Amino acid sequence: MARERIAIIGAGPSGMAALRAFESAERAGAEIPEVIAFEKQDDWGGQWNFDWRSGIDQYGEPVHSSMYRNLWSNGPKEALEFAEYTFDEHFGRPISSYPPREVLWDYIDGRVRTTNVKDKVRFSTAVRWVEHHEDRDIFTVTVEDLKNHQTTSSEFDRVIVATGHFSFPHVPEFQGIETFPGTLHHAHDFRGAEKLADQRVLLIGASYSAEDIGVQAFKMGARSVTMSYRSGPMGYDWPEGMEELPLLERFEGATVSFSNGETREFDAVILCTGYLHKYPFLPSDLALQSGNTIYPAGLYRGVVWQGSPKVYYLGAQDQWFTFNMFDAQAWYVRDLIMGRAELPTAAERTEHLQDWHQRFQGVGGDADAVRFQAEYIRDLIGATDYPMFDLVEVVRIFLAWKDDKKKNILTYRDKPYRSVMTGSLAAEHHTTWLQELDDSLERYLSTPEETDVEKAVRGVDTPDAPAPGNVRGEETPTA
Amino acid sequence: MARERIAIIGAGPSGMAALRAFESAERAGAEIPEVIAFEKQDDWGGQWNFDWRSGIDQYGEPVHSSMYRNLWSNGPKEALEFAEYTFDEHFGRPISSYPPREVLWDYIDGRVRTTNVKDKVRFSTAVRWVEHHEDRDIFTVTVEDLKNHQTTSSEFDRVIVATGHFSFPHVPEFQGIETFPGTLHHAHDFRGAEKLADQRVLLIGASYSAEDIGVQAFKMGARSVTMSYRSGPMGYDWPEGMEELPLLERFEGATVSFSNGETREFDAVILCTGYLHKYPFLPSDLALQSGNTIYPAGLYRGVVWQGSPKVYYLGAQDQWFTFNMFDAQAWYVRDLIMGRAELPTAAERTEHLQDWHQRFQGVGGDADAVRFQAEYIRDLIGATDYPMFDLVEVVRIFLAWKDDKKKNILTYRDKPYRSVMTGSLAAEHHTTWLQELDDSLERYLSTPEETDVEKAVRGVDTPDAPAPGNVRGEETPTA
Numbered sequence: 001m002a003r004e005r006i007a008i009i010g011a012g013p014s015g016m017a018a019l020r021a022f023e024s025a026e027r028a029g030a031e032i033p034e035v036i037a038f039e040k041q042d043d044w045g046g047q048w049n050f051d052w053r054s055g056i057d058q059y060g061e062p063v064h065s066s067m068y069r070n071l072w073s074n075g076p077k078e079a080l081e082f083a084e085y086t087f088d089e090h091f092g093r094p095i096s097s098y099p100p101r102e103v104l105w106d107y108i109d110g111r112v113r114t115t116n117v118k119d120k121v122r123f124s125t126a127v128r129w130v131e132h133h134e135d136r137d138i139f140t141v142t143v144e145d146l147k148n149h150q151t152t153s154s155e156f157d158r159v160i161v162a163t164g165h166f167s168f169p170h171v172p173e174f175q176g177i178e179t180f181p182g183t184l185h186h187a188h189d190f191r192g193a194e195k196l197a198d199q200r201v202l203l204i205g206a207s208y209s210a211e212d213i214g215v216q217a218f219k220m221g222a223r224s225v226t227m228s229y230r231s232g233p234m235g236y237d238w239p240e241g242m243e244e245l246p247l248l249e250r251f252e253g254a255t256v257s258f259s260n261g262e263t264r265e266f267d268a269v270i271l272c273t274g275y276l277h278k279y280p281f282l283p284s285d286l287a288l289q290s291g292n293t294i295y296p297a298g299l300y301r302g303v304v305w306q307g308s309p310k311v312y313y314l315g316a317q318d319q320w321f322t323f324n325m326f327d328a329q330a331w332y333v334r335d336l337i338m339g340r341a342e343l344p345t346a347a348e349r350t351e352h353l354q355d356w357h358q359r360f361q362g363v364g365g366d367a368d369a370v371r372f373q374a375e376y377i378r379d380l381i382g383a384t385d386y387p388m389f390d391l392v393e394v395v396r397i398f399l400a401w402k403d404d405k406k407k408n409i410l411t412y413r414d415k416p417y418r419s420v421m422t423g424s425l426a427a428e429h430h431t432t433w434l435q436e437l438d439d440s441l442e443r444y445l446s447t448p449e450e451t452d453v454e455k456a457v458r459g460v461d462t463p464d465a466p467a468p469g470n471v472r473g474e475e476t477p478t479a
Numbered sequence: 480m481a482r483e484r485i486a487i488i489g490a491g492p493s494g495m496a497a498l499r500a501f502e503s504a505e506r507a508g509a510e511i512p513e514v515i516a517f518e519k520q521d522d523w524g525g526q527w528n529f530d531w532r533s534g535i536d537q538y539g540e541p542v543h544s545s546m547y548r549n550l551w552s553n554g555p556k557e558a559l560e561f562a563e564y565t566f567d568e569h570f571g572r573p574i575s576s577y578p579p580r581e582v583l584w585d586y587i588d589g590r591v592r593t594t595n596v597k598d599k600v601r602f603s604t605a606v607r608w609v610e611h612h613e614d615r616d617i618f619t620v621t622v623e624d625l626k627n628h629q630t631t632s633s634e635f636d637r638v639i640v641a642t643g644h645f646s647f648p649h650v651p652e653f654q655g656i657e658t659f660p661g662t663l664h665h666a667h668d669f670r671g672a673e674k675l676a677d678q679r680v681l682l683i684g685a686s687y688s689a690e691d692i693g694v695q696a697f698k699m700g701a702r703s704v705t706m707s708y709r710s711g712p713m714g715y716d717w718p719e720g721m722e723e724l725p726l727l728e729r730f731e732g733a734t735v736s737f738s739n740g741e742t743r744e745f746d747a748v749i750l751c752t753g754y755l756h757k758y759p760f761l762p763s764d765l766a767l768q769s770g771n772t773i774y775p776a777g778l779y780r781g782v783v784w785q786g787s788p789k790v791y792y793l794g795a796q797d798q799w800f801t802f803n804m805f806d807a808q809a810w811y812v813r814d815l816i817m818g819r820a821e822l823p824t825a826a827e828r829t830e831h832l833q834d835w836h837q838r839f840q841g842v843g844g845d846a847d848a849v850r851f852q853a854e855y856i857r858d859l860i861g862a863t864d865y866p867m868f869d870l871v872e873v874v875r876i877f878l879a880w881k882d883d884k885k886k887n888i889l890t891y892r893d894k895p896y897r898s899v900m901t902g903s904l905a906a907e908h909h910t911t912w913l914q915e916l917d918d919s920l921e922r923y924l925s926t927p928e929e930t931d932v933e934k935a936v937r938g939v940d941t942p943d944a945p946a947p948g949n950v951r952g953e954e955t956p957t958a
Contacts, residue, residue, distance in 0.1 A: 050657070052657035052663070053650050054664055055534030055665070056534065056650060056667070058650055058652065060648075060757040060759075062534075062535060126759070128608060128759060128760075142608070144763070149763055149766065150763045151761075151766075168539035169539075170539075171532050171536065172537070173537065181671055182674045185534065185668075188534070189664075191663070192660055195662055195746075280605070282630075284623070284629045
């Protein structure tokens, strides 16, 4: 029998996990199927592959990454660590718990950069259309080589969709927004907070984008940061200059009216209104239609498409766990494909889906949701040879992280956590997040002498009232 | 014989011209094929259908329009007027020669809004993939209804590609650009110049985008406007505060170095670096690959795809003439499809293409290029029942327009031209372009009393040295 051909669409963290899963089996002596990954960017890493462009990329494709220059992890790295490739192994020494983007990219790249898996990726290649031939149960995948504009089609036995769901912004209408004269875009197109210095900033939304861009804008010296919520406020103990208001009702030029009757003028508006599940290369009977939820309908064990069980999704959930969950999913999907794990019948899968959906209905808050996702991962890992890790302890880390944020949204990233993989405690970083203005890998891994400027700054910095955005010598309202 | 089915992809000015061409034949009593247009936006008008969003639209699709709120026509309307639906007919009275965007949208909408052609358009519908079945010489067109996420496929006998080529930005790399901390995007994502007030603005490019956004930024009170050219400067007599520099070499944060050794600091950078021909829904053997040129290779008479003569392109040329050229193309394509015009053999088409390419090689400058495009249009109209118009006079209008710009880039839009369709002279507008800050249709068509503010402003305004961006009471460097 000829080897099966597997198409992986996307080589971000999920697609890389799939590549690694197959490579891991091959390294252990197994014969693996022919695997080809298609990645529209020039390099892998997905979200973690920063693009200075916004909107449309150098090939005319929608820009994939929603990350900005100054982004640091907003959760402790101990909650996302690979169970089979630790931070200690990669960096050779403990690093802090909240690394900047480039450091995390280096980590996920490092796991696979010395293997042969990069040869399996067609970079700068966009998948244009997938057709399912039901008679033979195979797929024609049509792709475009973006560098030479050539389209080609070939047949695959299975398709793994790993394109993520934080790339296509959800950009709703607000009354009068077309009259707003200032900076206006979605968080997806946010590339750095430096330009928000001295600006009156409105962030529409009350989730991670608003929280993170909000404190980043504050850090970089925004004159004011207003966050507008629909269902409820985030409720952190915001520093002076940051506030939450209920949903905005309308724009009239630069003036925004809120549902509590207040009005404000703004210089910049960023829509932190979430993302769409979007798979423009899939016919609708193969395309997941879902909001951002931790257990999307139609995916057996969160990965097998009920409508066609040779189609798999990785990372389609809303995520507490990230990299290690993608691993658990990728290892399980690999084992299904290689016949190491048995796919239940459609009826059994439906029953399983209903069971887990019922459990999901019982989830009543963030702590519950973290535990639910931990149990989901435990179930997947149990079916594979991926190393089991202490999920109960990782849940505890997530809950402590949430506590840290409640205590101080500006300093939570300075706290170290202990790895459940190695037992080693994270390093304290040489510079606090609030004072660090150089987010590069080089600076992060350096052990700089404290400069006079930093000493001076630290002198006015206390854990409860950090100095707002004045590191570059800008005026501060309070100091 | 069953009626042929024709798919039109895109309902902007070119697609609307195709719809009008068929409707015009039907009105005259002919039986026309079944025509269906697919338009991803919620309304027609293409570029002229303003979207406040940038980058990605409400359905997760790339935003089509590259226009900004304050955009006015940058060429006289007398050079783009439909020969069979005049401005006088639409507005009932003479209007000025350079109307704002909304006024031009109203004009192209007005020609067809009272007909049945809107019923032939599937709005909010993106074409995902076109497959050519060579055995039967028919096309399967797969589309997605963006509102309900359903994909459907159906067969067509012919495909008219009318998606334009000023929608996918060309976003090249510049050394260090990822370190630029200010506003940074392509002209495609520019939505209004108000936010450039008091900013030091760099526009990379030396064509229409740079010219137009440059004077718009000046009008709205930019502190300085620098335009960077690759081949040569535009060379207008720029007002104080605007300058042209040769190509930039690199960014270091906010500082930009130019090839002549100069450096400048900027607050905002807009890439006016042009657009890509991009047809992500077409296999490469049907997709035009071209730069922006007035006679693209591979299109017989600028419209028939040599590789498959049941595929047509409208508006694929670089354009001096616009709306009336799209009409000439649409009428000719209609006549080919309806058998009113005969398609020469492939060999004859190749010979014709080579002839015109040879003529095109002889084009030596803008005046020549305008004349070349006029002759191209004359050739098309000669083959159809579209009303011939005085192309020599329109060439003269184009040349006068270029002269006007050379004389004063800030006042050329105030000059009236005479319609070759009706013989009537355009109105002088109630407010000069430089003083007009309300670009709405309502304001444009009104006959406002001059306000005190306007009088005061006009008092410091002379044709040669207009007051920079101080209409809103902002400080000016010179006044």
